[in-house]
Amino acid sequence: MIAEVAVLEISDLVAQWDERTGERVPVRRAEVVDRLHAAGDARAARIVRRMPVTGEFLDPVAVDRLLIRVHTELQRLNEELHMAQRFAELLVPMLDVMRARGSRLRVVDIGCGVGFTVRSLAASGVLGPDVELVGVDFNHALVAEASRLAQDERLPCTFVRADAFALAEAATVYLSCGVLHHFAADRLPAFFRAQDRAGALGFVHYDIAATRLAPLGAWLFHRARMREPLGRHDGVASARRAHGDSVLLSAAAAAEGMDAFLYESFRHTNPFCAAMRPVVGLRPELVGDFRRALGRRARRLVAG
Ligand SMILES: C[S@@+](CC[C@H](N)C(=O)[O-])C[C@H]1O[C@@H](n2cnc3c(N)ncnc32)[C@H](O)[C@@H]1O
Structure with missing residues (x-):
């Protein structure tokens, strides 16, 4: 049996919020890229790989502007x-x-x-x-x-x-x-x-x-x-x-x-x-x- 892979949206992954406080949670670009690859979505992974980072984390200002x-x-x-x-x-x-x-x-x-x-x-x-x-x-x-x-x-x-x-x-x-x-x-x-x-x-x-x-x-x-x-x-x-x-x-x-x-x-x-x-x-x-x-x-x- 082939396991069904979830369809992911990039916008859900690149901006994350703490459910309790509502504060922004830093997002590691490599983790998002890995998740998209695991979901079989190489195109989405390429889009995220081009997004700017500060250190290893996606730049929150650039993410906001993009969204x-x-x-x-x-x-x-x-x-x-x-x-x-x-x-x-x-x-x-x-x-x-x-x-x-x-x-x-x-x-x-x-x-x-x-x-x-x-x-x-x-x-x-x-x-x-x-x-x-x-x-x-x-x-x-x-x-x-x-x-x-x-x-x-x-x-x-x-x-x-x-x-x-x-x-x-x-x-x-x-x-x-x-x-x-x-x-x-x-x-x-x-x-x-x-x-x-x-x-x-x-x-x-x-x-x-x-x-x-x-x-x-x-x-x-x-x-x-x-x-x-x-x-x-x-x-x-x-x-x-x-x-x-x-x-x-x-x-x-x-x-x-x-x-x-x-x-x-x-x-x-x-x-x-x-x-x-x-x-x-x-x-x-x-x-x-x-x-x-x-x-x-x-x-x-x-x-x-
Ligand atoms: C596809 S957008 C639709 C935006 C808008 N309704 C429109 O039609 O243009 C989905 C929106 O849901 C928001 N969203 C996702 N999860 C949410 C949550 N748990 N609570 C509040 N907003 C949420 C996202 O931030 C995003 O703005």
């Missing part, structure tokens, strides 16, 4: 895939239901990167002026860049550093974009459980749909839209490691106080790109009103 560049390029993909509109399609009816019940409305984007989703939603104002928008990410440099971009445009949103598994930021609704595949399948239940325990009323987590065409679509799209070798590599790796529907729905069941669904968003789907598809969760008492608020689109909600 900011890659996430800035990723923003183009998010624009192309209409990610802000896709989120709004679900968040507007979801927040309407919560607003009608007098809930405080606070949306927190987990793993926000340079904050494209939050900044877009803040710029359009589509969710309403009573909705507080916050982005959180593990990576200090990305949070700082997201804050800088938001301040530049005087957008009503904030960004803070936080870990997806120890959520310090309370939310009415948690969302994420392109983050689920960064967590191994056996860690996903803890991700969903953390949101349930934090008392959220709902969640919307978009990630790449695990289809056979996804790696090809991702290759085409990252080739056309991204210049950094790291971004091009990780884009395809993301599609290869995307979780299947049943993995996502059974992990989402760990949020015991929520009902979970997949949602097929045809309106914004570009057939030439890797498709994005969300897992949606909601407190059971809100599901009926949410379906009514979605109208005909409620047919696209698929329960686990």
Whole structure:
């Protein structure tokens, strides 16, 4: 029997954080290169071998600059895939239901990167002026860049550093974009459980749909839209490691106080790109009103 080798993303390996303190952990370049070789990914190993070091450790400033560049390029993909509109399609009816019940409305984007989703939603104002928008990410440099971009445009949103598994930021609704595949399948239940325990009323987590065409679509799209070798590599790796529907729905069941669904968003789907598809969760008492608020689109909600 051939042992299955995990697909690795370079971005997960070159910046490491202490889970308890949030402080940066120095990363030995040779260790990352060895891990990538062991995973059979010589191309990724070559990309990392070219990255600058201080002594034997990857230069953290150079890594941050690179990750900011890659996430800035990723923003183009998010624009192309209409990610802000896709989120709004679900968040507007979801927040309407919560607003009608007098809930405080606070949306927190987990793993926000340079904050494209939050900044877009803040710029359009589509969710309403009573909705507080916050982005959180593990990576200090990305949070700082997201804050800088938001301040530049005087957008009503904030960004803070936080870990997806120890959520310090309370939310009415948690969302994420392109983050689920960064967590191994056996860690996903803890991700969903953390949101349930934090008392959220709902969640919307978009990630790449695990289809056979996804790696090809991702290759085409990252080739056309991204210049950094790291971004091009990780884009395809993301599609290869995307979780299947049943993995996502059974992990989402760990949020015991929520009902979970997949949602097929045809309106914004570009057939030439890797498709994005969300897992949606909601407190059971809100599901009926949410379906009514979605109208005909409620047919696209698929329960686990
Ligand atoms: C592929 S990027 C997506 C960024 C952004 N959502 C976007 O669509 O452009 C994944 C993000 O998840 C963040 N991340 C990974 N693990 C995390 C964790 N445990 N807690 C918070 N953020 C995390 C990374 O720092 C990175 O910014």
